[in-house]
Amino acid sequence: MSKEIKTQVVVLGAGPGGYSAAFRAADLGLDVVLVERYSTLGGVCLNVGCIPSKALLHLAKHIEDAKHMAAEGVEFGEPKIDLDKIRKHKDKVIGQLTGGLGQMSKMRKVQVVNGYGKFTGQNSLKVEGDDGETTINFEHAIIAAGSQPIKLPFVPHDDERIWDSTDALELKEIPERMLVLGGGIIGLEMGCVYSALGSTVDVVEMTEQLIPPADKDIIKSFMKQIKGKFDQVMVNTKAAKLEAKKDGIYVTFEGKDAPKEPVKYGAVLVAVGRAPNGGKLDADKAGVKVTERGFIEVDKQLRTNVDNIFAIGDIVGQPMLAHKAVHEAHVAAEVIAGKKHFFEPKVIPSIAYTDPEVAWAGVTEKEAKEQGIEYDAVTFPWSASGRAIASNAQQGMTKLLFDKSNRIIGGAMVGTNAGELLGEVCLAIEMGCDAEDIALTIHAHPTLHESIGLAAEVHEGSITDMPNPKAKKKK
Amino acid sequence: MANAQEVKVPDVGGEEVEIIEVLIAEGDSIEAEDALITVESDKASMDIPAPFGGKVDSVKVKVGDKIKEGDLLALISAADDNGDDEADSDSTDEAETEQQQDTQQDEAKDTEADNESDSQQSEQSSSAKGESQVVEVKVPDIGDASDVEIIEVLVAAGDSVNKEDGLITLETDKATMDVPCPDDGEIVEMLVKAGDKVSEGSVIAKMKVTAGADESAAQDSKDNTEKQASSDTEERSDKAEKKAEQKPAQSTPTSERQPPVPDHSSQRSDRKDGVLHASPAVRRVAREFGVDLSQVSASGPKNRILKEDVQSYVKYELSRPKAAAGTMSGGAGGLQVIDQPKVDFSKFGEIEEVALSRIQKISGPNLHRNWVTIPHVTQFDEADITELENFRKAENEVAKKQDLGFKITPLVFIMKACAKALLEYPQFNSSLAPDGEHLIMKKYVHIGIAVDTPNGLVVPVLRDVDKKGIYELSKELLEVSARARDGKLKAADMQGGCFSISSLGGIGGTAFTPIVNAPEVAILGVSRSDMKPVWNGKEFVPRLTLPLSLSYDHRVIDGALAARFTSYLSQVLSDIRKLVL
Incomplete structure (x- = not known):
């Protein structure tokens, strides 16, 4: 059966970017059709990404915390892991959120068409769904088709024991020993989960540090804190060969930290990044330019080279983050509705929800050096924070970067709840706060977030919670 | 009092x-x-x-x-x-x-x-x-020089002087210069003579100012102040x-009246884009108004640009007379007119709302721009086309016999005559350069013909009219008009015109004032020809007379030239043998 519908705006993909664009457009009075290939809305983020991983990381954190409490006088004994129940819990979390999205699209009269959408022209696309084909004639389109995990040529991806992030989230089993291939955010988060659930986890990373974009000092502190969580953390090393044998995947390493012999793993999680889905939409039929790597280039209003077609989210470039996509989505929908809005944030925050969390926003010290920005970097070690010590988080640190006019240009934290602390830094950067503004803002005590105010005091030279390097010298 | x-x-x-x-x-x-x-x-x-x-x-x-x-x-x-x-x-x-x-x-x-x-x-x-309007005239800023010698006194007590008239001549070791009169008025007394030495601020004369206060009139007023x-x-x-x-x-x-201007010192610290201090909401509002934040002076703490700063910048910019307005290149003109009143027509009877056609929507703003930015003058004339019509009708009989498949219309002759006139008066075949200081003279003669179509007015352009024959142009006109009516003209078909003709001859009217089709500088309107009694020196004879209405851009063409153009055009149409001269 084939149908034909007409709409003002069609949104291709119902991830955070897609549904936000659709809802925003609908709220601005436009007719909207949302095309999604899966049966539930929410995309990777809600179904097989941010949200389920956080559900599992929440458990992992409590398992770890419970372990530590033995030293503090409270003993829980060995945790009993019921994988089925965990899986059910995770699915419940997902269900609650995606179900909410379904209701909200009904409320907003956004028509959802399930199936795989491909362009057939500048004003039309065809959706192949289970219940037939639908032709959608649109005035404007927003491409929000996202990305997918990169596959590597030398990896036998067909083997069940080779996982991508989606597989890892399914919790089919807890392998005795697993390898995380790729030391980025996704790999480390899943590594933390499996480590807490009982696996021995190794991590291999080609570059010189885990979470490569983060500053060295932050990662150094992170490495100290994850000691014991991972067995082998191999940097400047690559997995050269993966052999699937009956009793396991044998991985041969090359590089600085490579063991001499191949190592046997029950599972290998390949988490080396994500590739945009730009090449899978027949975008050329609409005249939309797609780069060789599958990205779609857009202007500051998220418009592609074709005037009535917009693109947002992972598909338009790094960083591939849901919150970036959502803001782009709003701008795209608003531009279609005739508003003169532009996507021009100063910062897009990044967070690794590992245990401990790593979070940063704005200019890193690395970038400041590359870009030749004059800066002053200050750190406040959480060992000087009462709240951190009381919460077994004294290894964390807060770091702020100021430019030569003392305005904040970047910030990073590593430690418990670092991701939650980052919000203040983002707001401060967008509002153009300088060190004095932050230092003079009264932060509640005792909290972890007061570390931001205290770091600013370090820069200002007014810190009293630790030795003040800028104090007047007495004779 | x-x-x-x-x-x-x-x-x-x-x-x-x-x-x-x-x-x-x-x-x-x-x-x-x-x-x-x-x-x-x-x-x-x-x-x-x-x-x-x-x-x-x-x-x-x-x-x-x-x-x-x-x-x-x-x-x-x-x-x-x-x-x-x-x-x-x-x-x-x-x-x-x-x-x-x-x-x-x-x-x-x-x-x-x-x-x-x-x-x-x-x-x-x-x-x-x-108080007395007598003011002291002082030596203005003359650079670093002091004790400069007066080599000549140009006025005397009782002289009437105009603003900027020279009062005295000074000579420094570098140059000589006149001290100009600050305002219109009468010299009451000269306080210096040739050979005296003066410096900035020295009083040289007393004068009675006749006009109202003027900024330069009051060089002495610092004391007053x-x-x-x-x-x-x-x-x-x-x-x-x-x-x-x-x-x-x-x-x-x-002086021109101006709306009260918010006191906006738009002047512009040397901030660089990188260190603008504006929150996301302020950046957004700036975008909406198209404001370059680096141009906005900040009033918030620590040089923070506030929403109010953007608003007052916009107000300031709007209240500023646009320097470009009214220049020769005819910019937007900066027209500030009040909105049309909104009228609820349904109060007075039944109404129906019909959308403008696509062509109307596109051409409307262009016509409006041309109407308000080009100083139009329309020159009227008549051409005796009795002979032309006799010849044309005879030729059409021939064409019919030979089954050429087209008829020769009067318009084709008018086009040929215009082409001839454009070559004769090349200023009509020009455009104003964007700088407003040059004319772009065209060495080709492409003529646009306004065609009424069901969807609105379009102006296809026929190329090299001066080089084509009557037959060729007739065929081309027939073909292009048909395409225009079918809505099949391409953009290129309507570009490159040097001059336009709008013929309402087939419909009626005695004259009208067409709007110049910028960047062209003139357009010929043709109304219905009529048999008129013409005095030939002995008696009135019936002659077929064609009314011509030539609108032109007065910035480029003056009235005499336009009159010459239309009378030349009229001569050619009256005697089409002139076309081959």
């Missing part, structure tokens, strides 16, 4: 009226019947004229006041009185107070620019007092507000 006379509101129809404009300011010289103020009743607006000429001593009303017959408008000293009265009426004092406040506060700012405006104001207030500043005033209120209030009163009758 011995000589000052009161000017009262004359009979304005027995009702109270509102002042919408004050056209005089204190110190202005006016003549009898000059407009003093403009008032508006609910029926009409009118100017109230001066009953006699003279100098305005004080203005007793301001914009917004409601007045009726007999109310006091102003005090005016009769023309031959340059009296030295002491001002003593309350309102005069008030006006002074205001100005003193300003001068005082401006003084505090102590910038050169401000001093200049101070001078202006204090000069006015001194006129307002009715200081005097006034020392007389203290109690009340200090917002300076910007005062300034805005004062503006209308200050303007002379001739």
Whole structure:
């Protein structure tokens, strides 16, 4: 059966970017059709990404915390892991959120068409769904088709024991020993989960540090804190060969930290990044330019080279983050509705929800050096924070970067709840706060977030919670 | 105030009226019947004229006041009185107070620019007092030189002088220069002679100023300023507000009125884009107005640009007269007109709303732009086409016999004649260069023909009309008109025209004023030909006469040339043998 519908705006993909664009457009009075290939809305983020991983990381954190409490006088004994129940819990979390999205699209009269959408022209696309084909004639389109995990040529991806992030989230089993291939955010988060659930986890990373974009000092502190969580953390090393044998995947390493012999793993999680889905939409039929790597280039209003077609989210470039996509989505929908809005944030925050969390926003010290920005970097070690010590988080640190006019240009934290602390830094950067503004803002005590105010005091030279390097010298 | 006379509101129809404009300011010289103020009743607006000429001593009303017959408008000293009265009426004092406040506060700012405006104001207030208008003329800034020798004195006491006239000539070791007269008036006394040495600020003459206060008239007024500043005033209120209030009163009758300008020192710190201090909401509002934030001066703490800063920048920019307006290149023109009133037509009877066609929507704004930015003149003429029509009809018989598949229309001859005239008068075959200082002369003759289609007016262009024959053009015209009516013209078909012809001959009318199709500079309108009695010297003979209406861009073409063009065109059409000459 084939149908034909007409709409003002069609949104291709119902991830955070897609549904936000659709809802925003609908709220601005436009007719909207949302095309999604899966049966539930929410995309990777809600179904097989941010949200389920956080559900599992929440458990992992409590398992770890419970372990530590033995030293503090409270003993829980060995945790009993019921994988089925965990899986059910995770699915419940997902269900609650995606179900909410379904209701909200009904409320907003956004028509959802399930199936795989491909362009057939500048004003039309065809959706192949289970219940037939639908032709959608649109005035404007927003491409929000996202990305997918990169596959590597030398990896036998067909083997069940080779996982991508989606597989890892399914919790089919807890392998005795697993390898995380790729030391980025996704790999480390899943590594933390499996480590807490009982696996021995190794991590291999080609570059010189885990979470490569983060500053060295932050990662150094992170490495100290994850000691014991991972067995082998191999940097400047690559997995050269993966052999699937009956009793396991044998991985041969090359590089600085490579063991001499191949190592046997029950599972290998390949988490080396994500590739945009730009090449899978027949975008050329609409005249939309797609780069060789599958990205779609857009202007500051998220418009592609074709005037009535917009693109947002992972598909338009790094960083591939849901919150970036959502803001782009709003701008795209608003531009279609005739508003003169532009996507021009100063910062897009990044967070690794590992245990401990790593979070940063704005200019890193690395970038400041590359870009030749004059800066002053200050750190406040959480060992000087009462709240951190009381919460077994004294290894964390807060770091702020100021430019030569003392305005904040970047910030990073590593430690418990670092991701939650980052919000203040983002707001401060967008509002153009300088060190004095932050230092003079009264932060509640005792909290972890007061570390931001205290770091600013370090820069200002007014810190009293630790030795003040800028104090007047007495004779 | 011995000589000052009161000017009262004359009979304005027995009702109270509102002042919408004050056209005089204190110190202005006016003549009898000059407009003093403009008032508006609910029926009409009118100017109230001066009953006699003279100098305005004080203005007793301001914009917004409601007045009726007999109310006091102003005090005016009769023309031959340059009296030295002491001002003593309350309102005069008030006006002074205001100005003193300003001068005082401006003084505090102590910038050169401000001093200049101070001078202006204090000069006015001194006129307002009715003191002598005799001012001292001083040597202006002459660079670093001091003790410069006067080599010539160009005027003498009693001479009438105009602003910018040379008064004396100075010679430094580098150059000689004239000291210009600061204003119109009469020299009362020359205080220097040739051979004297002067420096910046030296008083060289006393002169009586005739015109109203002028900024440069008051080089001496710094003294005044200081005097006034020392007389203290109690009340200090917002300076910007005062300034805005004062503006209308200050303007002379001739100067252009301007809306009150927010006091925006748009001037522009040397901030670089990278360190702009504006929150996301402010950045967004700036985007909406297309404001470059680096141009906005910040008033928030630590140079933070606030929303208010963006708003006042926009207001400031809107109130600024656009420098480009009215230049030869004909920019947007900066027209500031009020909106059309919204009328609910359904109140008066049944209505139906019909969308404009696509072509109308596109051509409308272009026609509007051309209409308001091009100074149009339309030249009317007639051509005797009796012979032309005889020839054309005969040729059409031939064409029919040979089954050529087309008819020759009068329009084709008109096109040929225009092509000929364009070659003869190449200014009609030009466009204004964007810089407004050059003409772009075209060496080709492409003529646009306005075609009425069901969807609206389109103007396809026929190329190289001067090089094509009647047959060829007839065929081409037939083909292109058909495509125009079918809506199949391409953009390229409508580009490159040098001149346009709009023929309404098939419909009727005696003449009309077509709108120039910019960047072309002229367009020929053709109306219906008519048999008319023409005096041939002995008798009236019936001649077929074609009315021509040539609209042209007066910036490029003057009237004489246009008349020559149409009479040449008329001659060619009257005797088409001229086409082959």
